[in-house]
Amino acid sequence: MNRSFIRVLVAGVGLILVVNAIALVRVAYNRSGEPESLLRLSQRELSVPRPWGWRTENSGLTLTLQWRVPLADERNVYYGFAGRSAPAAWLDAAKLNELGIRPLQPSATEAEKRRYEKVGPKEVLLVLELDGPAYRAALERTRESAREKADAARNSSAPALKNGADFAQKLLDQEEQSSSRLFVIDAGLDLERLRAKYPNRSQYAIVHGRIHPPRVAGYGQPNAGYVEGLASDQVNVSLEYRPVFDAVPPPAYRLGERYGGPKFEAAVAIGKRLEPWLVSARRQP
């Protein structure tokens, strides 16, 4: 064996081993000690992927965290159950300033508007709230809307009002039974400060994510930003918990479609690197 052969062999093997070692040490560090937070989620907050294309050949299972944002505008109520496309009510000018994004002033020139439009998403820490005030407010708002529309339909024979009432009732059913109760309610740049503000680790999780400044033109509250996504919203299911998720259907396509699959409770921990993992899972009656 000549020297160059040995050098290449050592370099290649070394590279593969070092990369794997770094990844595994990272994982071990993330999962070491007490988790940063521990949320008990259900089929409402964790969804299985839709089987399409070559995904049907995938023998593994990865769940997706279903998160939402409190709405900034009543007009966007339809997006309530999707909860991702609408501006976040709390991501106002003051919060954006705190996160280092200067909102666009109403007196902005064309050049300033162009510069602002080029500002992309910013990486921040996001606070996830499980089944807390944000969910209850959303539920109350949907109830109120359903009640108002039902009253209006009762006092009129207009088909549009009847359709509106049906739609509002379906939204309410969805909100009560299957919509996610996991809301992104705050953002910050400092983990300790956020944790001091939200000390309950079984209701509030802090994760990495991205926010987007408000759009220059478009609907919605002009100065409310958007939550663009979580850095890691996928939770892999290990072999031992696979039976719990058997026969769990993917999220419904149509509004008003009732969830007919098995119910489960899954404990998802967020570790020191703010990356999630599945700690336990069991079927619910």
Added chain:
Amino acid sequence: MAQARDNVGKLGASLPIESRSEAQRRTDEIRAFQRELEDLQRRSILILSDEQRDAIEQYHGGLLAEYERAFDVDRDVKAQQLSIGMRIASLIGALALAASIFFLFYQFWGLFPASTQVAILITSALGTFAATMWIRRKDGSGYFTKLAAMVAFACFVLNVVMLGQIFNITPSDKALLPWAGLALLLAYTADSRLLLVSGLICVIAFIGSRTGTMAGMYWLYFGERPENFFPAALMLFFVPQWTRHERFAGFAAAYRILALLTLFLPMLVLANWGHLSYLAFDPAHIKNSYQVLGFVMSALVTWLGVRRGWNHVVNTGVVFFLIFLYTKFFDWWWESMPKYLFFLVIGMTAVLFLLVFRRLRARVARPNPSGGR
């Protein structure tokens, strides 16, 4: 003459040739020399003594035999034609095997606990890399080595991607670096341009994402601002100037062509959609500026290629000059001109180009009285 014979014996087959492409280049040169020598002798322009002829034949015969034995080079045109077929089969085989490994793992990984999954991933990456090294020692032709090298690279990519998926690791552009590292290591080991390009694409993506991050972008969106690719293009173009690639046929050209694509494609995008630029000027002005820059840069690149004798650079420069030109023609005249006139203008421009290049070629081919280039 005895001295010449001694030299033949000494030089024999022990010349420092280390790659198949280098051996093939020498084989082609020897074949061309033999054909020319035959012709010169037939026309009685050069008459060698029997001893001289024997010495040359013996020397070349030794070299060719050695190259054939060590590198499985093509000794004639027929063998060369068959080799092209083998190269295509090797490329398709490498890509198909890489895809097969990906889907194989995908099909069964869910049936194993995490520890077994990790063990399989690491073992497959290490095993295929070791197998590549072993095959390289046995395979003179290099086709099987290239195939194995591509599979080893695919296994390593799969290894890192799946570790991320198994442990929910936040995606990061840092993964591009080890991928680039292994791809380049395998490319130089197996003399594989496909792996070189794969490695360089990882490098381009990494530099692009870092440029975007420095400008305040989230790394995954670096493609949204085409200017992020410019630093990578510049760096890649100059790599063959700093490192020697004589032993690897086509590597220097691959660097330069990829660098030019990384420069001109984003420029072409910005020349049509100015709002994608980092610059906050009026998008129409940005668009026009990049159109002008595209013309200037492609002309400059063509000039540089002619000056340095880099055919691949000339071709790439000309192709992009024409694309920039025809895109402009389309913008100006597609709607307003009758179609026969539009295509006539395009055709006449091509003729004009041919004339310009003919003059340029004549100038380059003219011998320089000072002896330099």
